[in-house]
Amino acid sequence: MNLAHLKAFLAVAQHRSFSRAAEKLYLTQPAVSRQIQALEELLGVRLFDRVGRSILLTEVGNILRHYAHMALQTLEEGRETIHQLRGLQKGHLRISAASTIGTYMLPQPLGEFKASSPNIEISLAITNKARVVQQVLNHEVELGFVGPPVEPAELEREEYLLDELVLIVAPTHRLAHEESVKVAELGEEVFILREQGSGTREIMEEELARVRVSLKKAMELGSTEAIKQAVAANLGVSIVSKFAITLEILQGRLAVVKLPELNLLRQLFMVYHRGRTLSPAAQEFCSLLRRSKAGKPKTTSPQDIRAKPS
Secondary structure, X not given: OOHHHHHHHHHHHHHOOHHHHHHHHOOOHHHHHHHHHHHHHHHOOOOEEEEOOEEEEOHHHHHHHHHHHHHHHHHHHHHHHHHHHHOOOOOEXXXXXXXXXXXXXXXXXXXXHHHHOOXXXXXXXXXXXXXXXXXXXXOOOOEEEEOOOOOXXXXXXXXXXXXXXXXXXXXXXXOOOOOEOOHHHHOOOEEEEOOOOOHHHHHHHHHHHHOOOOOOEEEEOOOHHHHHHHHHOOOOEEEEEHHHOXXXXXXXXXXXXXXXXXXXXXEEEEXXXXXXXXXXXXXXXXXHHHHHHHOOOOOOOHHHOEOOOO
């Protein structure tokens, strides 16, 4: 059974005439007759009775007309929904992002996207890097945003933003007025860390290990916002994204100290599953980010960027 069978059947049922049905379908009358005959043979029943010059539906024909009409209506609704999705008149954009990216970097482009596509529903999950990767691999979200490295082979990755991690201290801290310090001077400091699985923590620990500095005292907190509050209260020092501290620097609540020995530049990535076709909404959001990136000048040479995957 195919759509041509159902359309021919409904046309004959509506007009009670093979010739008029053929005219409406732009077919010949024999072609319509063959469609009805094929449908009757397929179902093993008669669908029409020919009484004199009249065409009447059988009891089975009346039943089929009801379901055939529903089937074609459902298909038309599906076609219209697909048209709306392609035209961004409806749909759902599902994203997951590492904490720093989701909190401080994505809100602006998401706002731009919402302004241009107001009928698209947006879901943004903010978690740590490890969880973002799992959500993309498990098809829970279409797009993920993480720092390096991006290891699973199933993930396609695109460069998103270049980020720099910086050391932050309280304005009353002994290092607050220093432009830069040697990493060895931090050996006795209390470092305030994100939880295991955080991309920021991974980079910080790897860089400190590279220069053979171990953290003797540490405090673990579950969010960048909590870390900033703790540092501002002079409970310790931390390394966070420069994007996360713009307001606090302007307000004088935190101070930044350079660490020349550490390579804290990192390339951030947008990732998605290689085997998945992105929805129209996700494709449009990716295009928005690419257009935005194309309009920004490059200020750093590639060799300066830490842990850029090949």
